[in-house]
Amino acid sequence: MKALDIPLSQLLEGPKQFIIPIFQRTYSWGTKHCEQLLKDILLVGENKNRHAHFLGSVVYITDDVHTAAIPRWQIIDGQQRLATITLFLLALYKTMQEHPITLPNVTVEEIEDYYLKNRHGRNDLKYKLLLTQRDKDTMIALLRGTDPGMQASVSIMDNYKYFLDYLKEINLAHAYDGFKKLMIVDVSLTRGQDDPQMIFESLNSTGLDLSQADLIRNFVFMRQSPDEQTRLYLEIWYPMEQLFGILFIKTFDYFVRDYLTLMTKPTTPIHQNEIYQEYKRLFQMKEGQGKTVKSIIADLYKYTKYYCCFYLGKEHDSDLQEAFVNLRQLIEVASPFIMRLYKLYEDERLTKKDFIEAVKLAESYVFRRSVCDMQTRSLGQIFATLTYAINEENPLESIKVTFARFTKNRRFPSDAEFRESLLSRDIYSLRNRRFLLNRLENDSEEKIDTSNFTIEHVMPQNPKLSPDWKTALGDSWEKVHETYLHKLGNLTLTGYNQRYSDESFNNKKTMEGGFNDSPLRLNRFLREQDTWNETLMIERGNILAEHAVKLWRSLEVDEVIVQRYALEERRAGARNLTLDNVEALRGGPVRKLFDILQIRIKALSDDVTEILDRRNVTYYVFEYFAQVIPRTHNLTVLLNLDFIEVSDDSEICRDATIQSFITNSTVKGGVFLQIYSETDIDKAMLFIRQTYENAIG
Secondary structure, rough: OOOEEHHHHOOOHOEEEEEEOOOOOOOOOOOOHHHHHHHHHHHHHHOOOOOOEEEEEEEEEOOOOOOOOOOEEEEEOOOOHHHHHHHHHHHHHHHHHHHHOOOOOOHHHHHHHHHEEEOOOHHHEEEOOEEHHHHHHHHHHHOOOOOOOOOHHHHEEEEEEHHHHOOOOOOOOHHHHHHHHHEEEEEEOOOOOOOHHHHHHHHHHHOOOOHHHHHHHHHHHHHOOOOHHHHHHHHHHHHHHHHHHHHHHHHHHHHHHHHHHHHHHHOOOOOOOHHHHHHHHHHHHHOOOOOHHHHHHHHHHHHHHHHHHHOOOOOOOHHHHHHHHHHHOOOOOOOHHHHHHHHHHHHOOHHHHHHHHHHHHHHHHHHHHOOOOOOOOOOOHHHHHHHOOOOOOHHHHHHHHHHHHHEEEEEEEEOHHHHHHHOOHHHHHHHHHHHHHHHHHHHOOOOOOOOEEEEOOOOOOOOOOOOHHHHHHHOOHHHHHHHHOHHHHHEEEEOHHHHHHHOHHHHHHHHHHHOOOOOOHHHHHHHOOOOHHHHHHHHHHHHHHHHHHHHHOOOOHHHHHHHHHHHHOOOOOOOHOOHOOOOHHOOOHHHHHHHHHHHHHHHHOOEEEEOOOOOOOOEEEEEEEEEHHHHHOOOOEOOOOOHHHHHOOOOEEEHHHHOOOOOOOOOOOOOEEEEEEEHHHHHHHHHOOOOHHHHHH
16 A cells, blocks of 8 residues: 655646446535635635645555556546546636636646546547446536536536536636645555455545445455455446435435344344444355355345335335335334344245234234333344244244233233223323324225314313303212313314314314214214213223224234243254253162153153253143153152142142242242152152143143
């Protein structure tokens, strides 16, 4: 690597071409940047005592081949500066050419030959700077003096016109003198010797405006040859960017974060400033597994499609789109979950029907928790758990089982909890109140656009109720108003002017746009009433709550299936353990006793499953029925049996519920007993068999 402080003019002089790689961001400086640049140029140009103005760095990579008549250098950093200076010089050239103006230190021909074009270059090699994509065609048209056309780059055209207009009003000699005093750090890298990506990363660490997307894109492409860069960009990266459209810069980082969440299963959330490094680590791991660069970024592209279908609303299937829209209105952290399901759907391992049911189940879970005022801060981690637990052989079933195994603060709210919260909460304070009313309205084939409707309190919010309202509500009108004002039964959607919200119930029905004219199903009950009071608010609230319970369905999964999944999970966790891994059985005196007991328990049935732990051995059918805890001189056996069910003449059994804890146990049981000899095994097996038979029903 070579780094020198030189005049910018020196960098541009002589036959050469600077190429902006196809994968780089397009030209983006605005007129405010041009205005500042021109101020700097004129400030140093007008002051003879100032000899230089530092502009920044220009970093480029060469092929270490010096025989070419016009060497081509690929720009790594400095595109915006070079492009803007080129526009300034082109505007200076045009102004001098059209007016004609003679400057003391340079001719119009010299500006063209020194800084804009290569005199002996042919085709694209004729131009000193070759931009990328649409910028390239616009810049070349300006250099040729032809019309850039309707598809011209807006930024380039706007900035060029800015310079043209400004140069008509100033001293051109000062402008040119200022340009000649611009200094840069000329950083030259050699392909195959220097690491351009390392330089690019170091530029980012100095605080330049580089997004995680910039870093990822440059990491992928800078390591490729120019031809391979072009091929990969046109075949994969550019189509991927187009899926995001104008939201690429704003959204791509978030997509990669969710992609990494899906692929790497991090134990903690990935922060925004960690996205590039985490993707780089994943990329290098895949390369180490023998995957090609093309296959790695093709996988990213594939998941981009899934992400955009959900997050950006680009799904073409109307049924899927409706399910996505409803879930996305509630949360955004479900993207990894949806991408995982979409991959299975595309691979034909998940039917469309099950896909939609899974999305609706997720919506129901989130919305029920919202209404029940359950914690929502951990939804990102909850959905990550759901995503990782999806079984490819039976995706929907595995999702239901995972929901069923959530307990305490993570539990799936029951119908009773949901219904109670719908009726008791002040729904108007609910963040998702409009979502609730919209979905209740449009739970049918015939959808109504409610975007122009507003949330209305049937009984007015104004505590200064009119005599008509006081009469309707009865003697306890103040209590009724306080209790039911924001409840579900008193809320609806209306199209009439909010100025009429305090009107009597009859006027709200009969006015233009009132309940009688309303096309909304939400207002059907209101149209049928002659008055509005506590009884009717309660009745309507119950009707809407029952509708909501059916709309946002409860979790339905057979407990036997849940137990089977739990058992398979335990089997997987104990797969690499042997009896020698159980601490008290490792050559201990009770090993012989355990071997005899083990044979007797397994002989109960072929469906008995033994799960080893370092502290105990547990026996299951679907749920556990016995746990054996080896001690130094005995075997303690914990049984999943109520003590009152035991008929024990030998008095070997003890009530486990009166013990504060049983050392080394990992399950709860109602009965425990201790085995000191083979004779005790015969007695113990009576109760172990009883517990087993209870477990199988």
